[in-house]
Amino acid sequence: MVLAASRRVLARVLVAAAAAAVVSCGNDDPGPAFVVGAGDAVESRVLAEIYAGALARTGLRVAVQPELGQRADYLAALDAGRVALVGEHTGELLAFYDSGSAARTPSAVIQDLNRSLPEGLVVSDPADGTDLRPxxxxxxxxxxxxxxxxxxxxxxxxxxxxxxxxxxxxxxxxxxxxxxxxxxxxxxxxxxxxxxxxxxxxxxxxxxxxxxxxxxxxxxxxxxxxxxTDGEYALRAQNVIPVFRKGLLDDQRLEKLNYVAGELTTDELVEMIRRVRDGATAGEVARGWLDTHGL
CATH class of the missing domain: 3.40.190.120 (Osmoprotection protein (prox); domain 2)
Structure with missing residues (x-):
């Protein structure tokens, strides 16, 4: 009887953990979740939770898949359709897909990035208030x-x-x-x-x-x-941006991503990273940020 009770407790724990991985906002759609991927870095997990939380508040059924490794790993998962969206930096994403680009300023980087993305992947607005350059x-x-x-x-x-x-x-x-x-x-x-x-x-x-x-x-x-200072962009622009699979988000949800881009700043992102480093969960700090900005 003790063993059976332990198994029941374990089953409840596993069910709860699985449910916690899916962020939902009153949507009863039983279809597959829109999966937001995250690499191993704290920043990647924070961005994933922000994007997932923002999209969930539109009624989309969303899940976060963390610990996908380094850039090549999570972009491969995106390309293969195992995840639908990841957070990135504009300049580094451009370097990954077009190592020969000489673009450095924010507008030139975005222009070249849009040309270099593989078929089926798109980006929305970059967060102009973020500056992640070295x-x-x-x-x-x-x-x-x-x-x-x-x-x-x-x-x-x-x-x-x-x-x-x-x-x-x-x-x-x-x-x-x-x-x-x-x-x-x-x-x-x-x-x-x-x-x-x-x-x-x-x-x-x-x-x-x-x-x-x-x-x-x-x-x-x-x-x-x-x-x-680097007003002339000797170091290539690095703004936060979501990259995602084309055709999966409607205009309402694309607009939500653009609202996120319009609010996020370097200082806020750094503070969220520090809080996670100090023991808070990425989901917790992302929810607080979304609430603060009415998103």
């Missing part, structure tokens, strides 16, 4: 000495400098070295994280640093360093 850093001393405020001002010196390259935690990853247009460094040293990059800059083993996302995600490690 940041170029130098020490405060070097910035004062060489009068550096921007990547453009650094460019003439790049050939004399060794750069340290570090990922930003919990973001969609950029494969390989980050190109900085007009800035050909004398060499590059991959580093495991922003703390190691800070140490390398301070001991002058590297003279410039490239961290793979907003410096707000690495604020404690990069405190006291100077973040160079």
């Amino acid at each position: 940041r170029v850093l130098v020490t405060a001393e070097a910035a004062r000495r060489d009068d550096l405020d921007s990547v453009a001002e650094l460019a003439p010196r790049c050939g004399e400098l060794r750069a340290g390259l570090a990922p930003a935690p919990d973001l969609l990853r950029v494969p390989g070295a980050t190109p900085v247009t007009g800035c050909d460094f004398a060499g590059a040293t991959p580093l495991p994280d922003a703390t190691a990059l800070r140490n390398a800059l301070l001991d002058n083993s590297v003279q410039a640093g490239v961290v793979g996302g907003p410096s707000a995600l690495t604020a404690s490690a990069t405190e006291g360093l100077t973040v160079l």
Whole structure:
């Protein structure tokens, strides 16, 4: 009897877990759910929950499929129809589908991205308020000495400098070295994280640093360093954007995705990533964000 009771409890737990994976908003349609995929990064899961939650509030039956691996893995799942939508960055998505594109500004990146997408995949509006480009850093001393405020001002010196390259935690990853247009460094040293990059800059083993996302995600490690501005897009634009299978969403639901794009900002996304890093669930922080913005 104890074994049978345990089995019943386990069955109830499994049923509840399966139900929790499907986000619904009063839709009794028994058909298959619209599956939003997420890679392994915290950012990817947060974006998946935002898009899934927004679409669920239109009455669409939605499920989130997490832990699909890296970019090549979840885009393969999208291409094969195992998922219907994933969140991405415009520039990185363009590089994946068209490595030869020279587009750098937000509008040029979107133009080339729309041309390069495989048949059957489309994007909606990018979140213009998000800027997930890597940041170029130098020490405060070097910035004062060489009068550096921007990547453009650094460019003439790049050939004399060794750069340290570090990922930003919990973001969609950029494969390989980050190109900085007009800035050909004398060499590059991959580093495991922003703390190691800070140490390398301070001991002058590297003279410039490239961290793979907003410096707000690495604020404690990069405190006291100077973040160079990049108004000319030496680093390719990286705005959040959903990519999805064509023909699965009607105008009402496409409009909902565009509403999300109009509200999401870099600071809000960074804060949601931090909250998940600190123990909140991605679904919880996404619901809070959607409620705050009336979505």
